[in-house]
Amino acid sequence: MSIDKQDVQKIAHLARLALTEEGADQYQHSLSSVLALVEQMQSVNTDGVEPLSNPLEMTQRLRDDIVTEENRRDAFLANAPQTEAGLFLVPKVID
Amino acid sequence: MNWEVVIGLEIHTQLSTKSKLFSGAAVGFGAEPNTQTTLVDLGMPGALPVLNKEALRMAVMFGHAIDAEIGMTSVFARKNYFYPDLPKGYQTSQMDHPIVGIGHLDVTLEDGTTSRIGITRAHLEEDAGKSLHEDFQGMTGIDLNRSSTPLLEIVSEPDIRSAKEAVAYVKMIHSIVTYLGICDGNMAEGSMRCDVNISLRPKGQTEYGTRTEIKNVNSFRFIEKAIYTEIERQADILEDGGRIIQETRLYDPEKNETRSMRSKEDANDYRYFPCPDLLPIVLTQDYVDEIKASLPELPSQKAERFQSEHRLSEYDAHVLSSSRAMADYFEAANTIAKDAKLTANWVMGELSKLLNQEQLDIQNTPVKANSFGELVARIKDNTINGKTAKDVLQAMWEGEGSADKIIEAKGLKQVTDTDAIESMIQTILDANANQVQQYRSSDEDKQKKMIGFFVGQVMKASQGKANPGIVNPILAKMLKG
């Protein structure tokens, strides 16, 4: 299965990756070769096979409803590119 | 054209847990920005979620309350999209295997008609943070305190046919979740938020029209108004031969109109897949049964009990049980007043009037239930009459003390002494000889009309303290001569 440039652009947008014209060509080529590799799966009959998402097939453990964390805002904000008044700043969000 | 309105609702209820859905950070409204966050809520690299036991229990409680199938195996999935208040770039939610499956709710309207609204599902998910649009050098501030707060999203079938029905349904959900104690129901703080899906179709047509979704409507009144304006907007378009665009819209209460949210238009493909950091939640039958057995009395059960136990009318029972706080208030007051009908009338009448005037919830009333019960008891034992009781309640509201204290201090006790009343009446009859003469010469119908004059005179003379129940027969007898 090959994908066209428009697909590449759509995927890049969904993944929020800026794409140059040149990059789009490269990705079109390399994604197509990966998808060709992956295409092998279609030859196998998997009717009635339950998908496996976790190898141990364990079940979810639960946490008691207690507050265990204290406020460490300053430590967390220290890694942020831009902050003010305890907030993370981003370019204007328009609703 | 005659349009049929089709409405489906998605209600996000914030579960009242102490800690977050997937982390041990505190949950609370109004904290300083980003002070109630931890690695998980901030989506820091290497952070991992662990599910809150209480949130799961609350979801199962709700499932029982709407007679739903409980998802014995439920799965968390990731809903992938980029937004600055969504720190991980995905929301952990449930898709194919929700914790609560198909259920239903019977909704009663003011005119007494009842309709059954199907509930498609209710699933657990984490809330996002908040974007603050005040100006920070032309930028937006992100506060992630709300991130990972547990939500139960309740999705209805498109079974609702009017704005009134929609509001009744939301009120019912509100009353159920507050009865269960799984949500504080505070809509102003966003503890309950509604997304309303609306479409129109010509009456008689079976397939649905194109719908729009109005996001985040957060009061009963706005839900109703938003629906009315959206119905009008859609009908105008359709009647002009136009087409409805499927889109997300926002209700602006100030302009009372809905407008398109273009930022959300971005053809979303959420790429749901099972969250590999969380495992399937598998419930045992014992666990589910135990929760069912410990469920508190629900609004509909309480309404039935009020009718059978307290002999209230269906309407009164319904009104009083619609909020757990009001029902509790009524029952507490009635244990003292010992007259359910009278207590119900006073709770639904004078008390509700005062609450409305002051825009207070019953939880915040200055007159506590037991004090209110004492007031009703004084009406019941004829210490005061209804008119005086209103003044006493007003004084209680203003913090002047208990009903008894106010009655005593202001000398409002009714006069019930027969001799005193007889002599008072005699004085009035003597002073109004002409009217007495006229009365005695009139026929029965005329007399009935005239007696009010004499009662009024007695009340005036007694400054309202004479008990009408005692005055009336004595007066009638003495007028006969």
Place this chain on the structure above:
Amino acid sequence: MFEQSISTLAQKLRNKDISSVELTHLFLNRIAEIDPQLNSYITVSEQHALEQAAAADILIQSGKGTNLTGIPVAHKDLFCTQGTLTTCGSKMLSSFIPPYESTVTSRIQQSGAVMLGKTNMDEFAMGSSNENSFYGAVKNPWNLNTVPGGSSGGSAAAIAAGLAVAATGTDTGGSIRQPASFCGITGLKPTYGRVSRFGMIAYASSLDQAGPMAKSAEDCAHLMQAMSGFDEKDSTSSETPTDDYLTNINTPLTGLKIGLPKEYFGDGLDADVADVIMAAVKEFEKLGATVKEISLPNLQLSIPSYYVIAPSEASSNLSRFDGVRFGHRCDDPKDLLDMYTRSRAEGFGTEVQKRIMVGTYALSEGYYDAYYLKAQKIRRLIKEDFVKALSEVDVIMGPVAPTTAFSLGSKTSDPVAMYLEDIYTLSVNLAGIPAMSVPAGFVDGMPVGLQVMGNYFAEAKLLNVAHQYQQHTDWHLQSPAMTKGAKA
């Protein structure tokens, strides 16, 4: 000093033949001397290491401490270390200093080990050659023109060159075993869920597993003892009690049933590598083991299944790197979308972006069933193959990789050729079973690793098997020539 085992060093520290501060100094000096040629470390935390060493010396003097107390180790740079730069080999995190500690590094720290620094790796653990690092490629100490393998290439090269006694690695599709094989050291990928993933920067959550890398199986056992076990902060962490990995390490192998999957010895396997593996198997027979041929029929499908599941999970796991709360943000974003797309395109390298794109595509509307769901179904078939095989034999043996270390740059232009390198390792991660790479010989002077796979939670068994082999062979004791002339 650089080739000695953990237990020998621990004895020397206890006997005060050497202090931990002295030992740490020796390693730091050697890193300064040799690592410029290898590029195995991204960060050397000298001051921090010396402080820990001093604390370890006090602990040892007071008669407390474990076998790891005072031993200099290194951590793959995807374990979050509080106060120490953690880059994940990426420009995206080139200034990220976590205010928290991963469970693995925290447990190793508690055992008293000294952290020398953070090792180089393929960016976000995506790669089989360590050429995908923002910090440059790592060289294989056995031949500086070849790759050390990946993604834990820095850890493997550092151990092989004596720049750390032991190190942590992570293995999502072979990232501990393949570099261990290429660099002639011992590495263990534990059962999924045996070691906590908390604080470990995720690549593919359902496949990632941290494990020990060291010269010998015994050293791996020491590290495993410290790092493994249940962690309440990780929902996928197993509550199955851990074994003592040293107690049974000397159990003789008489009667051990070894399975050789015929699919591991077919086309594509270098003939010389095959000879080394068969010679190793013969050695086990001498130790009393019996050998039988088995089949893992769906082996070929592990490549497509893995290259759907891993990128899919990665595409979602890496969404958090958005330039908002941490990590790279582009200069002067003109709006929100511009900030997202440029920050991510600038912060991530080509291979990472490619896998994000593949995963995004595989999960997108209309393709989910054909790709992701299909891959999960095949994943079950692969697991069932192993379950069946391991009901008949105790361990499965085969090569780790089809060849020895390849030349730098030889496969960078053809990603699919690079993916095929992982044919013998991927299925283990899909099934979630434990597996090791054990040095088993050389081809043209380059090391070859024997892969030993076992049943769920059979880490103690694998370590026992590998240790017994190492009691009778000395492949794991060989050192690359480049380190011989080192002054330090």
